Amino acid sequence: MKLTILGCYAATPRSLNNPTSQVLEIKSNLFLIDCGEGTQVQLRKQKIKFSRISHIFISHLHGDHFFGLPGLISTFRLLGRKTELHVYGPKGIKEAITLFLKLGDSWTNYPLLFHELDSMESEVIFQDDNVRVSTIPLEHRIYTNGFLFEEQIGERKLDVAAVAKYGVDKCYFQNIKSGKDVVLDNGQNIDNRLLSFDPPPPQSYAFCSDTQYTEQIIPLISEVDVLYHEATFLESERALAPKTKHSTAKEAATIAKKAKVGKLILGHYSTRYGSIDLFKEEAETIFPNVELADDGKGFEF
Amino acid sequence: MKLTILGCYAATPRSLNNPTSQVLEIKSNLFLIDCGEGTQVQLRKQKIKFSRISHIFISHLHGDHFFGLPGLISTFRLLGRKTELHVYGPKGIKEAITLFLKLGDSWTNYPLLFHELDSMESEVIFQDDNVRVSTIPLEHRIYTNGFLFEEQIGERKLDVAAVAKYGVDKCYFQNIKSGKDVVLDNGQNIDNRLLSFDPPPPQSYAFCSDTQYTEQIIPLISEVDVLYHEATFLESERALAPKTKHSTAKEAATIAKKAKVGKLILGHYSTRYGSIDLFKEEAETIFPNVELADDGKGFEF
Numbered sequence: 001m002k003l004t005i006l007g008c009y010a011a012t013p014r015s016l017n018n019p020t021s022q023v024l025e026i027k028s029n030l031f032l033i034d035c036g037e038g039t040q041v042q043l044r045k046q047k048i049k050f051s052r053i054s055h056i057f058i059s060h061l062h063g064d065h066f067f068g069l070p071g072l073i074s075t076f077r078l079l080g081r082k083t084e085l086h087v088y089g090p091k092g093i094k095e096a097i098t099l100f101l102k103l104g105d106s107w108t109n110y111p112l113l114f115h116e117l118d119s120m121e122s123e124v125i126f127q128d129d130n131v132r133v134s135t136i137p138l139e140h141r142i143y144t145n146g147f148l149f150e151e152q153i154g155e156r157k158l159d160v161a162a163v164a165k166y167g168v169d170k171c172y173f174q175n176i177k178s179g180k181d182v183v184l185d186n187g188q189n190i191d192n193r194l195l196s197f198d199p200p201p202p203q204s205y206a207f208c209s210d211t212q213y214t215e216q217i218i219p220l221i222s223e224v225d226v227l228y229h230e231a232t233f234l235e236s237e238r239a240l241a242p243k244t245k246h247s248t249a250k251e252a253a254t255i256a257k258k259a260k261v262g263k264l265i266l267g268h269y270s271t272r273y274g275s276i277d278l279f280k281e282e283a284e285t286i287f288p289n290v291e292l293a294d295d296g297k298g299f300e301f
Numbered sequence: 302m303k304l305t306i307l308g309c310y311a312a313t314p315r316s317l318n319n320p321t322s323q324v325l326e327i328k329s330n331l332f333l334i335d336c337g338e339g340t341q342v343q344l345r346k347q348k349i350k351f352s353r354i355s356h357i358f359i360s361h362l363h364g365d366h367f368f369g370l371p372g373l374i375s376t377f378r379l380l381g382r383k384t385e386l387h388v389y390g391p392k393g394i395k396e397a398i399t400l401f402l403k404l405g406d407s408w409t410n411y412p413l414l415f416h417e418l419d420s421m422e423s424e425v426i427f428q429d430d431n432v433r434v435s436t437i438p439l440e441h442r443i444y445t446n447g448f449l450f451e452e453q454i455g456e457r458k459l460d461v462a463a464v465a466k467y468g469v470d471k472c473y474f475q476n477i478k479s480g481k482d483v484v485l486d487n488g489q490n491i492d493n494r495l496l497s498f499d500p501p502p503p504q505s506y507a508f509c510s511d512t513q514y515t516e517q518i519i520p521l522i523s524e525v526d527v528l529y530h531e532a533t534f535l536e537s538e539r540a541l542a543p544k545t546k547h548s549t550a551k552e553a554a555t556i557a558k559k560a561k562v563g564k565l566i567l568g569h570y571s572t573r574y575g576s577i578d579l580f581k582e583e584a585e586t587i588f589p590n591v592e593l594a595d596d597g598k599g600f601e602f
Contacts, residue, residue, distance in 0.1 A: 037338060038339050040313065041314050062407065067375075071313070093404075096400050103397055142405060
């Protein structure tokens with residue numbers, strides 16, 4: 001998986017701080033997560049081909065997470081898009097986007113499909129051969145979901161030396177990659193594990209923004225490889241967190257520790273702080289493997 | 302008047318080309334004209350104080366002219382605005398903006414007043430002691446207005462030497478500035494023109510975007526000091542202009558010439574052209590006083 005942060009600052013877009021949006025690449029598919037104002041410019045700056053995005057996931061309907069969506073959808077049309085675009089987001093998103101397009105008398109010339117969410121329980125919202133996406137119900141001021149991306153187990157890797165040694169014909173190779181044993185012409189059964197290697201372990205990524213501290217999400221994100229958890233505040237502004245239903249860096253780290261995740265990426269920083277390094281320092285007092293999101297930064301895992 | 306171009310390119314926002322938005326300053330009042338996506342970032346880059354904007358004029362409801370409005374209105378709230386904000390724009394704008402705010406359960410904490418326009422005739426939509434704003438009905442694919450800003454005639458300027466010579470008491474100064482004669486204690490009437498100078502001539506600015514070539518607007522913009530007229534295309538793409546209801550640089554210049562305006566500013570360039578200098582060259586074959594809008598550029602008149 002490759003994660004590119006397009007924006008990771010709270011509230012209003014500024015010259016150098018973009019609101020939430022990120023692109024997750026899984027086996028050549030691009031998933032856009034949230035779409036604050038200016039996302040399309042950030043996509044251009046990162047030289048990400050618009051046509052490769054087919055699925056957009058919107059966590060909640062605060063402006064800093066979706067005000068870039070009408071513009072992006074319009075730009076897809078201007079670029080001559082023909083392929084389906086799927087938008088997953090809270091109930092109401094379809095009416096809002098449709099109204100904006102209708103006012104401009106500008107419909108899409110590609111299929112635009114909305115998948116509106118209103119469940120308070122986690123549910124699988126997308127699945128194909130490569131990835132499964134589930135919601136992570138969060139606790140914010142309005143209805144909000146995080147998203148869990150789980151790679152599906154891939155094909156086994158052929159052991160080229162072993163198939164040569166046993167004289168296995170190449171017509172069996174696809175079966176071997178699918179996990180099947182091989183019966184040779186002499187009737188001998190060769191166990192699949194002698195002919196192939198385990199596939200790379202599937203990776204998982206959980207996006208959790210915006211939310212106050214809630215242990216309800218721990219079973220859903222247990223042992224994920226990478227957790228992006230919002231950290232709007234530091235503990236010095238502790239009192240603001242429950243009031244605005246956001247988290248501190250320490251709270252994000254506590255969730256990461258309790259869920260035994262591999263790595264924690266922090267983001268959604270309030271712009272009141274001089275340096276985002278303070279978020280890392282605070283989180284590392286609780287959990288060791290912390291990285292800081294920043295606009296334009298990439299993570300591979 | 303001082304005009305600051307925040308964005309002047311057609312269609313989609315790009316890294317270096319912003320969609321339409323401009324700020325017109327008239328005697329310390331700031332008027333925002335159109336509000337494409339990213340306008341609030343452009344305002345910050347130009348170091349324009351958000352709180353000084355009280356009136357926003359939206360020409361039409363294509364995305365590149367108003368998709369920045371929900372974000373700007375939300376940011377005003379986050380900045381603690383208390384004063385009224387007036388938004389003038391086509392019918393439907395109130396429902397759209399209100400829906401976006403409602404979805405985020407985020408209302409404004411300042412009075413937000415919509416003035417919806419649907420007249421096909423020019424009408425005065427704002428007037429105070431300093432300025433009068435009227436609509437300029439344009440011909441585009443959807444209902445569109447340009448806006449004419451006319452400074453009101455200011456106070457006369459006191460002739461300090463003359464009032465001393467005639468021994469006029471300062472209690473008469475305000476009357477003199479308002480154009481009144483003075484009757485001295487000895488009964489002598491002093492003509493106002495002997496005591497004061499004419500005020501600076503009032504300036505006028507007409508914003509006309511987006512529109513196809515239409516001579517209907519000429520009586521409305523006759524002899525304005527500065528005309529901003531869209532020039533999406535060059536004559537080399539002549540056929541596209543009526544089809545998309547946009548203008549070429551030559552057409553914009555023809556309007557400027559026929560309306561006998563003082564200066565023509567071109568903008569709303571299609572991003573298909575390598576250099577915007579071509580627009581100036583083409584327009585200058587028809588009309589001599591042409592300037593090019595560009596993002597961040599200012600004009601004083």
